[in-house]
Amino acid sequence: MKKYVEGMYTSAAVLNQKNIHRLLEPNPNARFLDLGCDDGKITLDMAKKIGTPHVYGVEIVDSRILQAEEKGVKVKKGDLNRQFDFDDGSLDAIHANQVIEHIVESDSFVQEIYRVLKKGGYAVISTENASSWCNIFASLMGWQIFSLTNFSSRKQGMGNPLALHRGQGADLASWNHVRIYNIRGLKEYVEAFGFQVEKILGAGYFPLPAFIGNLDKTHSHFMTFKIRKV
Numbered sequence: 325m326k327k328y329v330e331g332m333y334t335s336a337a338v339l340n341q342k343n344i345h346r347l348l349e350p351n352p353n354a355r356f357l358d359l360g361c362d363d364g365k366i367t368l369d370m371a372k373k374i375g376t377p378h379v380y381g382v383e384i385v386d387s388r389i390l391q392a393e394e395k396g397v398k399v400k401k402g403d404l405n406r407q408f409d410f411d412d413g414s415l416d417a418i419h420a421n422q423v424i425e426h427i428v429e430s431d432s433f434v435q436e437i438y439r440v441l442k443k444g445g446y447a448v449i450s451t452e453n454a455s456s457w458c459n460i461f462a463s464l465m466g467w468q469i470f471s472l473t474n475f476s477s478r479k480q481g482m483g484n485p486l487a488l489h490r491g492q493g494a495d496l497a498s499w500n501h502v503r504i505y506n507i508r509g510l511k512e513y514v515e516a517f518g519f520q521v522e523k524i525l526g527a528g529y530f531p532l533p534a535f536i537g538n539l540d541k542t543h544s545h546f547m548t549f550k551i552r553k554v
Contacts, residue, residue: 333488333545336528339535340450340546341366343525344421347448347550348373354416356380357440359404360423364392370419380415382408405429410440418447421548425451425471425501434517441553446522449514450548455506457543458530462486471504507547519551 354376358367361381371379381399383389392399400409405428418437427433437447452471453459459469468483473490476482477500481490505513511521526544529536537544 332528332530332534336530336534336537336545339527339537340548341421343527343538343546343548344419344448344450345370345373346525347523347548348419349417349446350375351416352376354378355414356417357382357410357415357419358397359418359420359437360426361392361397361399362388364388364395364397364399366421367392367397367419368395374417380410404433406432408436408440412439413442413445415440416442416445418445419449420447421450422452424449425504426499428502430503430513434514434519438517438519438553443553446550446552447519448548448550449510450546451510452504453506453526453544453547454504454509455543456528456530456545458545459504460543469504472501474499474501476500507542510547510549514549514551518553520554521549521551523550524548 348370352375354374355378356371356374356376357380359382361367361383367379367381379397381392381397382402382404383392383399384403389399389401402409418441424430459471462469462484470484473482473484473487474480480492481487524541525548526537526541528534528545530545541547
């Protein structure tokens with residue numbers, strides 16, 4: 325059963341990445357920032373889709389920063405709970421995939437995205453959905469929902485016998501999930517900071533094929549928002 329869950333999660337994550345690419349706008353002059361850029365591989369894939377050489381990242385893990393810099397990403401080490409090291413209105417596009425659920429100071433995070441974007445600039449934010457059917461099922465069973473099983477630095481996957489990383493150690497506190505949103509909650513949240521929500525895509529619909537998540541986004545496992553500073 326666990327192998328099946330892992331396979332379903334992987335197919336949903338792959339489709340989610342495709343959804344992110346669908347929301348990126350071609351612009352060879354764009355200054356593009358990837359929040360939580362990791363080793364820079366996915367960052368450069370997105371920059372290629374945009375068509376820009378102006379690629380920046382923020383990352384907190386030193387080993388990942390070195391790997392991203394070796395690939396050509398201009399990385400600034402930073403804690404995304406704090407002010408970003410970029411000027412007001414200096415960026416055209418921002419990406420944050422599976423990041424906002426890790427942020428303690430989420431008000432600051434969203435406000436900073438708004439601050440550093442140019443007027444008319446956009447952000448693509450993707451995260452897990454508290455209202456996905458698998459999370460609803462887990463809750464009905466009295467289990468920790470799938471999207472909130474990694475909440476402790478002591479051990480991952482607690483409270484859910486089907487959790488992907490159950491029993492593994494948690495090496496980095498920054499990998500823990502702090503809060504999980506649903507579609508209406510995240511929509512109203514970003515709108516409260518002045519963003520306009522232009523598009524929402526979904527991926528993952530356990531136990532059915534991942535593409536169905538885009539037909540019923542309310543219960544998809546991943547949700548991806550394109551929001552614009554107006």
